Amino acid sequence: MAAATDSTPWIAMYHSVGDCSEDPYRITVTPDRLDRQLYWLSRRGLRGVSVSALLAAPTRAGLVGLTFDDGYADFLDHALPVLTSHGFGATLFVLPGRLGGENAWDPLGPRKPLLTADGIREAAEAGVEIGSHGLTHVDLTQADDVTLKSEVVESRALLEELTGTQIGGFCYPYGTLDQRAVDTVRDAGYRYACAIDPGPINGPLALPRVHIGQQDTAVRLFLKHRLHRLRRRPVEGI
Template identity: 75%
Template sequence: MAAPDTTRRSSVPWVAMYHSVTEDRADDPYRVTITPERLDRQLAWLVRRGLRGVSMAELLAAPAPGGLVGLTFDDGYADFVTHALPVLRRHGCTATLFVLPGRLGGDNAWDPLGPRKPLLTADGIRQAAAEGVEIGSHGLTHLDLTRADDLTLKAETADSRSALAALLGTAPAGFCYPYGTIDRRAVDAVRDAGYTYACAIDPGPLTGPYAFPRVHVGQNDTSARLFLKYRLHPLRRRRVEAPR
């Protein structure tokens, strides 16, 4: 997959942030779980409005983001393959899946108050990639990069990219900051590791090709809430300047 051209981006596209997709929502203190039915309704809402959900690579490669919405899924939960992929296929959507090559086949141990959710194995990640999903790095083990020492920061950025390159045969273009926390040092480490773009949540003054803002989309986001989030997005986000 060719690396996206971020030099042409002059405004911030709308990018949705998802996590786990499963029927089991009994305990969800971090609001990371959405049911397949709700995801189906949300993607149907996009289609009705003439929008299409795509991967970050496709979004950033487009001459203009009009009509496209970025779909991103963080953490690499195993339920992405079993529950999210069928819904994406049904609506003709693609997506970017940010995974943790240092926790293959593990679980979300970084969420102490929530239920243990299994993560994709290497085979599961390869399956998602084979079905057209863009694979990006979410770091090696899901650490807050703003608190990492130099050696750990390199492992979470550069080493995670190398690990995914070995797993998939090609290095990922995208990175996603765990917890959405960033500072200039983390942004520089991601750029220096060879990524061509990165996703955050609300990066403020650091907004740019290495800190794209995203909006959380969850179980409570009905059509009305999605409409408000979509319409208010240009008012809440800074412009993205071309990299120098």
């Protein structure tokens, strides 16, 4: 049982950190809520780390992978200071094809600015792991072969040039994946990839994650952590 639990890593999925008064997709948490959530982890002997650190650890007991999708500019102002205050690490999945742009893929808005190249470098220099979220945030299961390869391969190359470090992590936009997308990610040289609920696909290139939002207080966090451990099957190959 212990081995199964250890091979079922708990990875939390965040997006934007800031004002959540207008948040139709429920992707935003306030800095205060994030601080309380990370405090809840600390009090239970859990430490937030990057996905790479989580997977590389001899034992994953007491570790939680913290991920932030889309590369919102508010990460530097609102998320990073909270992470730093708790001594936690994280992985930031960014879109090198939309540097300094906005979340145009969300039709309901609101429009949120994305990190520039300098912003991504600043996060990396602060110790945050940078991963690819594709070039422009498209559903890879609906992309043609050329677009799929471009989103996966070119995004990695651009981020490696931008940060001067090897990019080992990928995150499927919208959390959607199929075997074709997984194979492309593997062929591109990524060591792991994050999804949401990968269904029948298993392994380090299809890691499940748990969405964490503004409504996740202590009780909900406890339930999400407990249910993830009970309901998720062990991830093979990690």
